[in-house]
Amino acid sequence: MKLANHLLNVIKAMVASRERKAATVGAILAILYGLHWFQNRNASKYAGVQKAKRTDRGSVNMKFFSQLWTLVKVVVPSLRSKESLLLALLSILLVARTMLSISISSVNGGVVKAIVTRDFNSFLKKITSLAMFAVPSSLVNSALDFLNHKLAIIFRTRMTRYMNEKYLKGLVYYQISNLDSRISNPDQRLTQDIDKWATCLSNLYSNITKPILDIILFSKKLADLVGWEGPSVIIGWYFLSGTVIRYISPPFGLLTAQEQQNEGLYRACQSDLVNHAEEIAFYRGNDWEKDRINKTLMVIVRHINTILSKRFFMGTFDSMLVKYGATMVAYAVLGLPVFGPNKSKYISSKGVNTGNITRDYIRNSSLLINLAKAIGRLVVSYKDLQSLSGYTSLLFEAKSVLEDLEQGKYKRTMIEGSMFNSSNRGKYEPSDKIAFEDVPIVSPNGDILVQNLSFTIESGTHTFIQGPNGCGKSSLFRILGELWPLFAGTVHKPPMEDMFYIPQRPYLPHGTLRDQIIYPHSLEKMASLKISDKDLEELMKVVKLDDLVDKRGGFDQIEDWNDTLSGGQKQRIAMCRLLYHKPKFAILDECTSAVxxxxxxxxxxxxxxxxxxxxxxxxxxxxxxxxxxxxxxxxEGGWKFYKILS
Structure with a gap:
């Protein structure tokens, strides 16, 4: 009670003059206006993003913790995993770091006492002790930083492998972009989003665990020295500060998720420019593309500027409440031994030796500073939790979509009035021939190209497919290859290894010349089939590319074959690939246009x-x-299948 009266008298003295009264009133009005401004801005600025909020993206709530727990079980699969071992080691180091900080606080107090009392021998002893603490403290600090980065890498590796396992299972990698419309940039989710999520998660563990440990241990030590009033007052102040910050804080998690989506759209613009450079060059579309890229970039810049401005105002409130406000409260706590209710007992125990009081002040202030920092980090870590929430929602959505596609479920906007939907399914039957029975050629969004198609291609039935562009020729192959859904009818087909597809623009991955021919086989698979490089040379002679082997330095030469080969050479490499695999059926889609x-x-x-x-x-x-x-x-939906008579 006496302490409260003392603080009240100090505040009255501060506002005694008119100028100070005006300054105080102005500060209070500024704070109230800031609260009002932030509240209204949150209500109006984000009125247009309520659709995104419907999924609670970026919100720290039970849904977020449920999603986070699901993802954490992926990166920390068991208590015996190396991730659990690293987390346990990190926890031990965090406790060690806190204990070292408490010990260093006592040594600091002794150093100052030796200076005040001019005790040189004691000063040398305390300095030597401080130097001895420097070695383990530096080692522990470096180890904590190392383990945080190590955990981030391990989390990223584990999550990437998990996602890749689902992404590259069956035809999911094709379906997620061509059949499902929920994720527009899967490459962004599987690269940058995983990296940032893993970094946020590893840092958050330290940023939350370390402050909690510090609060418990420093509070106990401080309570032994100044009583429980000291840590109670400082914790109460930070609790009040945290409540205010929580109330006025913008949805940084939502903003982070939006920023990542904007970055993905910008990368897609750049990818389009690379993938369609030839067509764009023919159209002289560079100015249009430049305008599009610049507009997409400006969306990112405006969004980041919005985030920066909000972080600026939040930083102001953080400093006012967490830094400067806490400093005033801290001085009141430090003054408890001298000005508090037990001051007589304290002064009598220390006597007239000011060195003891100085030592206690330095020790207590060091403990209090560390306690304040711990609570401040815990309060401010809410923003880190919001960022983690944003990345968690993105990854969880990607995981859910991959699992849906793995089970054959996809969501896509269908053409209005379409008679087909994603729940309709035909069936595939194994056979030694290719046959379509009453199969409609329908695009994934319900666009009907051919109503009912029926024909049979047996071994030796060499079939030439004709028709205008967009009539469904390539779509027929996508249904045959199970890339597009079969909405109705029956397709009889041999296993995939008995069919081989060559498009107009073949895929030539970065690798050796041998890789281009045997793809997707490996060198070990080729050896198991008892096929040698001499056999490959014979195949290259058939497609008139035998001179390429010598010119490029043999089959082990590694190049970017898309850049070094001409269009005709690329198509002949693909036909050489067909001869290597020697399937029963070859699907040739404009594969000789440059030959x-x-x-x-x-x-x-x-x-x-x-x-x-x-x-x-x-x-x-x-x-x-x-x-x-x-x-x-x-x-126009019509078709004919007939035998050539001459």
């Missing part, structure tokens, strides 16, 4: 000699003679 008519004729004839059944999509009528059946689509 001469003479070369493609020889290659096609070799395909037939090898017993490969050809299914070709091409605008070259010259290829018709290598086929004995035609599937003709008219582009």
């Amino acid at each position: 001469s008519i003479e070369a493609e004729g020889a290659i096609y004839q070799h395909f037939k000699d090898e017993g490969i059944t050809l299914i070709t999509v091409s605008h070259r009528e010259s290829l018709m003679k290598y086929h004995n059946h035609v599937l003709k689509m008219d582009g």
Whole structure:
């Protein structure tokens, strides 16, 4: 009570003059206005993002903790895992760091006492003790930093492998971009978002565990020295500060999630420019692309500026409440032994030796500073928790979508009035032939290209597919390969290893020349099939690329083959790949558009000699003679399948 009266008298003295009264009133009004401004801004500024809030993205609530726990079980799979061991070691080091801080506080007090009393021998002893504490303290600090970064890397590795396992299972990697519309930039989720989530999680463990340990241990030590009133007052002040900050804090988690989505859109713009550079160059679309990229960049910049401005105002309130306000409360606590209710007992125990009082003041102030820092970090860590909430919601959404696709569930906006939906399913039947029975050719969003398609391609039924662009030729292959959903009917098909697909622009991954031919086989798989490099040379001769082996330095030469080979060479590499795999059925989608008519004729004839059944999509009528059946689509949903008589 006496302490409260003392503080009240100090406050009255501060506002005794008119100028100080005016300054105090102005400060109070500024704080009230700031609270009002932040509240109204939160209500109005984010009125337009309520759709995003519907998913509670960025909110620290029970849903967030449930999602976080689900993801944590992925990166910390068991109590015996190396992640658990590192977390236990980190916890031990955090306790050691706090105990070292308490010991150093006592040594600091002794150093100051020796200076005040001019005791040189005691001064040397205390300095020596402080130097001895420097070695373990430095080691523990470095170890804590090392373990935080190590945990972030391990969390990222574990989560990336988990996500990649689901992403690359079956056709999920294709379906997530082409069938499902929930995640527009999966590459962003599987790279940067995982990295930032892992870093946030590893840092948050230390940022929360260390302050809690510090609060418990420093409070106990401080209570032994000044009574429980000291830590109670400082903890109460920070609790009040935390309540105010919680009330006025903008939804930084939501803002972080939006920032990541904006970054993903910006990266997509840059990727489009790289992937479609040739077409853009023909259209001279550089100015349009520049305008688009700049607009997307400005969306990011404006959003980041919004975040920075909010962090500026929140930093102001943090400093007022957590830093300067806590300093005033801390001085009141430090004055308890001298000015508090037990001052007589304290002064009599210390006597007239001011060195003892100085030692106690330095020791207590060091403990109090560490306690205040711990509570401050715990209060301010709420913003880190919001950031983690934003990344957690993004990763959890990606995990949920991958699991849905793994079970054959996808969500996509269908064309209005479409007779098909994602719940309709046809069936696939294993067979030694390719046959469609009453199969509609329908795009994933319900656009009907062909109403009912029925035909049979047996071994030796070389089929030439004709029709205008957009009539469903390539769509037919996507349904055959189970890339697109089969909405109705029955498809009879052989196993995937008996079918091989060559598109107009073949995929040539970064690797050796051998990799381009045997893809997706590995060198070990090639050896198990008893195929040698000499056999590959013979295949390269068939497609008229035998000179490429010597020019490029053999099959082990590693290059970016998309850049070093011409369009015709790329297509002949793909046909060499077909000869290597030697399937029963070959699906050739405009795969000879950059190859001469003479070369493609020889290659096609070799395909037939090898017993490969050809299914070709091409605008070259010259290829018709290598086929004995035609599937003709008219582009209006009609089709004909017939045998070539001559």
